[in-house]
Amino acid sequence: MSSVRENPVDKYLRTERMPSIWCPGCGIGTTVNCFARALDGSGFDLDKVAIVSGIGCTGRVAGYLNLDSFHTTHGRAIPFATGLKLANPELKVVVYSGDGDLSAIGGNHLFHAARRNADLLVVCVNNFTYGMTGGQVTPTTPYPAIASTTPYGAYEQTFNLPGIVAAAGATFVARWTTYHVKQLAKTMGEALSKKGFRFIEIIAPCPTLYLRRNRLGEGLEEMKFYREKSVIQNGADPKDVALDYREEIPVGKFVDVERPTLEESMEKRMTEALGAKYVPYKQPGKMSPRA
Ligand code: SF4
Numbered sequence: 001m002s003s004v005r006e007n008p009v010d011k012y013l014r015t016e017r018m019p020s021i022w023c024p025g026c027g028i029g030t031t032v033n034c035f036a037r038a039l040d041g042s043g044f045d046l047d048k049v050a051i052v053s054g055i056g057c058t059g060r061v062a063g064y065l066n067l068d069s070f071h072t073t074h075g076r077a078i079p080f081a082t083g084l085k086l087a088n089p090e091l092k093v094v095v096y097s098g099d100g101d102l103s104a105i106g107g108n109h110l111f112h113a114a115r116r117n118a119d120l121l122v123v124c125v126n127n128f129t130y131g132m133t134g135g136q137v138t139p140t141t142p143y144p145a146i147a148s149t150t151p152y153g154a155y156e157q158t159f160n161l162p163g164i165v166a167a168a169g170a171t172f173v174a175r176w177t178t179y180h181v182k183q184l185a186k187t188m189g190e191a192l193s194k195k196g197f198r199f200i201e202i203i204a205p206c207p208t209l210y211l212r213r214n215r216l217g218e219g220l221e222e223m224k225f226y227r228e229k230s231v232i233q234n235g236a237d238p239k240d241v242a243l244d245y246r247e248e249i250p251v252g253k254f255v256d257v258e259r260p261t262l263e264e265s266m267e268k269r270m271t272e273a274l275g276a277k278y279v280p281y282k283q284p285g286k287m288s289p290r291a
Contacts, residue, residue, distance in 0.1 A: 009036035012046075014066050021060055025219025027178035027204025028058050031125055032065070034181055035096070038188035049092045052081040054101035057131040057206075061096045075105030082118045082262070089263060092192060093119070099126040100138040103159050107139070114168035114197045116262040121191050121198045124161060127206035135209030142245035146213050160242035165199045166255050172198035173238055173255035178205065179226035180251060187253060196261050203249060 013036065022028050039049070046067060053062035055074040062069035072080045077095045085093045095102075102110050102124050113120060129147055130136040137147035137154050140161065144153030162173045172191050176184040184202060191198040205211055205222040216222065226249065233241065234252035241250040260268065270278045 008040060009033055012036035012039050012066055014064055017064055020064060022057065023206075023208040025205065025207040026057070026131075027127065027202070027206070027219065027222075028061065028125055030178040030181060031123070031184070031202050031204060032061055034185040035061075035094075035123065035188055036065070037185040038192060041185075041189050042192055044092060044192070048090055049094065050081075050084060051094045051096055052077045052084065053095070054097040054106060055132070056098040056101045057127075058096065058098035058125040059101055059132075075101055075107075075109065077101065078106055078109035078113045078118075078120065078122065081120050082113060082116075085119050086263065089119075092121070094192070095120055095122045097122075097124065098131070099124060099128065099140045099161070100130040100136075103139045103161060103164075110165065111168045114165045114170040114199070117169055117171060117196045117259055117265070119195055119197070119261045119263060121188075122165075122200070123188070124199065124201050125204045126161065126201050127204045127210055129206055129210040131206045131209055135206075135213060140243075142243060145210070145245055148209075148213070158243070160239070161201050162199070162238040162241050162254050165197070166238035169197065169259075170199045170255060171196035171257050171259060172253075174199075174253040175201040175203065175241065175249075175251050177203040177226040177230055177249060177251060179223050179230065183251075190253075194256075196259065203243075203251075 050068040051062045051065050052070045052072060053059040054072055054077040062071050077097050081093045081095045126140050128141045130138055135148040137150045139159040141147050141154040142158055143155060146153055162175055166173045172194055174187045191200055205219045207219045211222060230249045230251045232252045233250045236250055236254050238254045
């Protein structure tokens with residue numbers, strides 16, 4: 001009998017690709033562990049779960065998960081995922097990427113997918129910097145944190161991501177840190193089982209660039225900071241959960257509502273417009289007639 005205990009998340013990972021490229025103390029791996037645990041408790045047919053990433057350190061997540069994985073171009077994970085979902089409505093499609101990829105390069109796609117209520121779960125790992133390319137400032141870098149492109153400190157207004165996606169129309173919005181592993185796995189499981197545009201922001205440490213450049217210590221010290229500064233505010237108005245540098249971190253589930261998804265809205269309009277002539281696009285191989 002083997003004395004080595006199997007890790008319950010191993011079957012969700014491409015273990016042959018380990019060790020990962022992530023630096024020691026990086027928070028991204030913790031988020032993947034939580035996601036694997038959420039999948040483990042979901043009972044989903046994994047052949048019907050697809051994961052799409054953009055570019056960046058978090059963009060490597062798709063390559064490590066043992067799912068149908070797509071590593072797309074910078075900022076384009078959401079339009080790719082939207083097309084994937086429309087082409088195969090049976091899929092659960094998850095977008096997993098970083099703050100730079102999703103809110104800067106891909107910012108336009110983020111807002112419009114929320115507005116359309118595209119049926120996607122978007123997981124955004126927010127470490128306040130572009131890790132892979134050398135620690136440049138991003139739309140979430142807080143004033144006055146130092147980045148390679150703001151050596152005297154960031155000075156622009158930052159994005160409050162939950163506030164933005166909620167205002168655009170997201171139906172599920174939550175934020176946790178990598179300290180909150182149980183809550184994060186539970187929220188991921190809940191979001192996976194829902195429909196519509198769902199957004200989870202995860203505050204995570206980048207010790208190699210962001211923490212080091214700002215003299216904030218190692219990843220473990222950042223976990224202590226998250227524990228001390230996080231305040232659970234379930235149901236808070238997303239416009240009130242903006243982050244300040246090294247101040248309180250509001251976390252929790254802020255939005256959980258229902259409205260028709262992009263596919264449902266399209267089906268409704270086409271049925272109203274075309275009546276019996278309309279062939280639902282969900283029938284494989286059949287195209288709807290043009291009006
Ligand atoms: Fe993680 Fe930062 Fe290293 Fe990228 S550079 S793997 S975000 S610690």
